[in-house]
Amino acid sequence: MRIWNRELVHISYDSGIPLIGTVAFGLIDRGTNIIQIRPTSICPLSCCFCSTDAGPCSRRRICEYLVDLEYLVEYFRQLVFWKGAKNIEAHIDTVGDPLTYPYLVDLVQEISEIEGVDVISLQTHGAVLRESLIYELEDAGLSRINLSIDALDPVKAKRLSGTEWYDIERIKELAELIVDTKIDLLIAPVWVPRLNDDEIPRIIEFALKIGAGKRWPPLGIQKYEAHKHGRKPKGIRPMSWKEFYRRLRELEKKYCVKLILRPEDFGIHKRRKLPVPFKLGERVLVEVKTLGWLKGEKLGVARNRAITIIDANSIPIGVEVKVEIIRIKDNIIIARPVV
Ligand code: SF4
Known part of the structure; x- marks a missing residue:
């Protein structure tokens, strides 16, 4: 099977490919109580700042991956056990958009039943989100959606997402719907200097107005970084970290909201880490x-x-x-x- 003229590779138990070792799919353990889960690499958007060069307009990708549900859940279960089976956050993030995973609701349901998993969070731009899916994810036990909204202005939103059919008005409606469910909402724009400077205050106002962030902070503003294998908007230089934090502090004062986030805000702490079976240079x-x-x-x-x-x-x-x-x-x- 192919997608956008790229091969779609199925990763199953029979493939003999382990689910630890790559950023493109599987599981990532960075030595905390968070386990990143990457069931697919596919994304429907082509954001102009995408750090992983995802989506239909990708120039560097030659294939996409889809992981078998049961294989992924079993691998995850073993990793949870290895890490102590308590206070684990399962963070479904991917190098694409997790909403493209056809078994997402089943994935959330199955990992919510694993002993030791306290939080299940999901990172998405929401382009293919729909009302019924929100309710299904709520019933399955999803705790939080980190929703990336990079602009409220429809023209800028289309330009940033590199996608003509991207409908920010619809995503705003869905964001309001999420707030009325048991799923917490964190709005997570990527701040790209010159492209959405004016949009960031508007996004903060929107998040506060609709009541995002009941259990966790309402906003998680991310700094645009120029990644080696990512897309880089022409003529745009990333902000320095100093400048980024200076601007966040100003916005924190203006809106009386926490924008500079720390691991403790999400209950993140160090935890036993999987050993690396190789040495550098080996x-x-x-x-x-x-x-x-x-x-x-x-x-x-x-x-x-x-x-x-x-x-x-x-x-x-x-x-x-x-x-x-x-x-x-x-x-x-x-x-x-x-x-
Ligand atoms: S930034 Fe996210 S939503 Fe946008 S193209 Fe990249 S992976 Fe897809």
């Missing part, structure tokens, strides 16, 4: 299983980890190849072929 024999998500990459497997192999254009799928490990942070493993 040479390892890897089985090449499928395409990597970006041009020139393949996905390999060794020692129960998925490994992204860069500079792998000429390496066929199905062979074993020797690679050098060049990144191991948070069990996200990147390697390069040894020539």
Whole structure:
């Protein structure tokens, strides 16, 4: 199966591909009580600032991934157990938009029944959200939606999302609906200098007006960063962190709302972390299983980890190849072929 002329790769138990090791799908453990869950890499939008170059207009991606529901839940269950089975937040975030996962409601339902999972949160731009889905997610046990609204002005919203059919008026209505359910709402705009400076105060006013943030803060403003493999709007330079916090402090005073957030605001704390079975610079024999998500990459497997192999254009799928490990942070493993 293909999507936007890219291969759609199914990751199941039978694929033999572990769910730890890549940012593109599976699970990420960064040593806290949060476990990031990435069931799909697909996104319907093409935001001009997208850090993961997602969506139909992506120029770097060569495939998308979809993870089998039961495989994902079982892997997650084991990781929750490993991390102590208490006060775990399951954060469904993805390098695309989780609402594109066809089994999202079942995923939320199944992980809500796992002992030790206290919070289930979801990061989305909401482009394909609908009323019935909100109610289904509420019944399934979703605790919070982090909804990215980058502009309230319809023209700017379309421009930022890189999508003509993106309908901010509809998303505003759905945001108001979320507030009336048991699901908490956090509005999380990406602040892109010059493109939505005037929109940020309006978004704060909107969040406060509709009553976002009952259990957690109402807003989580994110700073635009120019990522190596992401999309970068022409002529836009990211704000410095100093400038970003200065502006947030000003807005905090003006609107009497907390905008500079800390891990404690979300109950985030350190927790036992999965060991990394590699050392930096180590040479390892890897089985090449499928395409990597970006041009020139393949996905390999060794020692129960998925490994992204860069500079792998000429390496066929199905062979074993020797690679050098060049990144191991948070069990996200990147390697390069040894020539
Ligand atoms: S920023 Fe989010 S919603 Fe926008 S294209 Fe990227 S992944 Fe999709």
